Amino acid sequence: MSEDMDLAMEDKLRESGLRPTRQRIALAELLFAKGDRHLTVEELHEEAVTAGVPVSLATVYNTLHQFTEARMIRVLAVEGSKTYFDTNTSDHHHFFVEDTNEVLDFPEGNVTIDCLPTPPQGMEIAHVDVVVRLRRKTS
Structure with a gap:
């Protein structure tokens, strides 16, 4: 990865309240370099290994959860x-393709959710996740 990207990821990590360690920077670069995407821990670990980043599966798991807590990504x-x-x-919804385990974003503006329940006292709705499961038609 380029030195400019390293500095950009260092800044992004610091702005999110995380210390920019070498492994966090490398994982952030892999994660954000390809735009918006959906990854599992195992998929990011495989990308890291392929890219020559020496990192364990547990470190990838912990780092992704730290990124989630820092609101850089969401679960x-x-x-x-x-x-x-x-x-x-951002607030958006997903398709899940069952036979390929692929996650896709809904096209923007396609879903309206009305009549949400009132949350318990002292609580607020953080966001609503809609997942529509898809499978190939069998004729």
Whole structure:
């Protein structure tokens, strides 16, 4: 990765309240270099290994959760044991393609959600996640 990108990721990490360690910078570069995307811990780990970044699966897991707590990314739980991390932190919804385990963003403006319940006292709705599961038609 370029030195300019390193500095940009260092700034992004600092602005999010995280110390810019070498591994965090490398993982952030891999995560954000390709625009908005949805990744699992295992997928980012595989990208890191392929890119020659010496990092364990546990470190990738911990780093993604730190990025989530810092609101740099958001968690998207679509499949029982599989968690995806979304680099697009805006309010938006998803399709989940069951046979390929692919997560896709809804086209903007396609969903309207009315009549949400009133949250309990002292609570507020952070965001609403709609996941529509898709599968190939069988004729």
